[in-house]
Amino acid sequence: MPASAKKTRIEDVAQAAGVARSTAAMALRGSPRLREATILKVREAADLLGYVYDRLAARLRSGRSNTVGLLVCEITNPFYAELTAGVQAALEGAGMAAFLANTDESPLRQRAMLERFREQRADGVILVPAAGTRPALLDELDRWGMPWVTMVRGFRRGSHAGADDRGGILLATRHLIGLGHKRIAFLGGAAVSSSSLRRRAGYLFAMRAAGLTPQLLPCLSEIGAASAIASGLARGGPTALVCFNDSVAFGAMLGLARAGRVPGRDVAVTGFDDTAIAARLWPPLTVIRQPVGDMAFRAVEQVLASIRSRAVEDRVVEHELVVRESAGLF
């Protein structure tokens, strides 16, 4: 039985409760300036009539849609799937709904989706920029008057929620150096993004500081690509792989296994992210953990502050080295 009966409005609720329309509206939003009794009376009437608050009508008048757009560069990467879940939950906690778009690393799609969010009157947007995104995009958002925050990948301007990419990889590399490795390669990070640049920089810095020769093995964050490179490594090649992220590390472990080598024993491997599978792999993966829940919460906090024109300090979330069998405990 579809809703054939006429929709009940605040006016109807007010009538049923015997109060003015504006009073009913305030009661439904739980204004503290009303008596408890009034609020209860109105809410009862609303329940009775099956009243449903219309956020869109409210928005037309108030200018706020209680909606935030989330643009993710690649949702099928488990790390971003976890991030998406975290952002959605945080928005839910703040009473907002999340528009989702997966850009699949395409700046063109990203641009189109931002325009759609704009037409849908999203109050703000949380952005994991697609690889190759130009900073001018953020100027455009500013021109639109659209509050934004970047996540994971940033541009050294505006609000950003992310980990210390350089410091994280530095830590991982130093850990391997501390284990006595000399031939340590950096695998992954071929995409054009701030994470790629900074993680590579962290690796290079640690290697040079230790007087070791760096070896870059760039590839996309894709299990197949990483696996192919790792399986082709010569026996006299690297004894340890600092991987760009967990997906690359996972690929590397598969490639090593395929070549008959045992990850963690024959070649050490580290990841970056600490996705749910990292600890489940065999051997379990040593990683730099990015606290995904924190990052999501921070991004939501920042975009809401920006919507309300309030400043929020731009703190970097803390990373952490988690040592498991793939590097250090075998």
Place this chain on the structure above:
Amino acid sequence: MPASAKKTRIEDVAQAAGVARSTAAMALRGSPRLREATILKVREAADLLGYVYDRLAARLRSGRSNTVGLLVCEITNPFYAELTAGVQAALEGAGMAAFLANTDESPLRQRAMLERFREQRADGVILVPAAGTRPALLDELDRWGMPWVTMVRGFRRGSHAGADDRGGILLATRHLIGLGHKRIAFLGGAAVSSSSLRRRAGYLFAMRAAGLTPQLLPCLSEIGAASAIASGLARGGPTALVCFNDSVAFGAMLGLARAGRVPGRDVAVTGFDDTAIAARLWPPLTVIRQPVGDMAFRAVEQVLASIRSRAVEDRVVEHELVVRESAGLF
């Protein structure tokens, strides 16, 4: 520079173009009843003034929000991440925006998110029901007048986009029987859902038809749980595992490896889904493929039809056996 200038409305565009407001509105939507020249003139004026169509204001009058809610039971499962990406892309193609909510298998959260979608005036909802969802929820949606379609998991009523769970597992089991296996166990499917019931039924049917003794090893669709069971299997135990889905199969392979057994050689393993990693694993995973893009497209097609009160036939998407080294090619 935030949008401090007053927002330009259709009225302003109409004035600048020298036409009536209603004409401008039609031109912006590209009505075929207008002359090309008029349309161009209006669009030029709109571009010049930086006009942004307000979908929410439009909705208030027309009753359509061009928005669909997507409820996913567990977005961090790679299969559902791929499905989410597919649905979002299909909605985008239809000019709609996707509200996303991840229920994490909680019927309570699911219920709360549906109410939020209702307040946001989503035109319809695509639902991968949380485990334990009661069919009465669909009656509720009908009472709301909210068009819906279930995906993957269904209730034998209303619109549904999904694969043939029973037939798929039947095919996988028969494949293993055809390879000569006698001790074939079914791993996973502990959650309460139509997929669990039907996949288990397919397995049981195939085993009994072949005169073999079934062995059920229920566990949640979680890599750790599956891994633990698989690593504990006795040498005289099953020689083949029909897994509930790819995640379970992946866990099983990890568990076997951990116990020093080679998946595909010592114990055959099949998955269900064909997520991106299935083919990348070592050994590559034999699976029943669910065409995720098709399913997403079908679900969107059905919910749009339902929104427009048009019937669409409820076809099941085709599954397919993909034989790889984990069962049959080693």
Place this chain on the structure above:
DNA sequence: CTGAAAGCGCTTACAG
């Protein structure tokens, strides 16, 4: 094709 009018369901001042 055009123009003036009404209305979608709220919120926001503003006077009591």
Place this chain on the structure above:
DNA sequence: CTGAAAGCGCTTACAG
């Protein structure tokens, strides 16, 4: 706390 009024930016008939 209450009430009457205006308005957010569109679309929808309806008469020209």
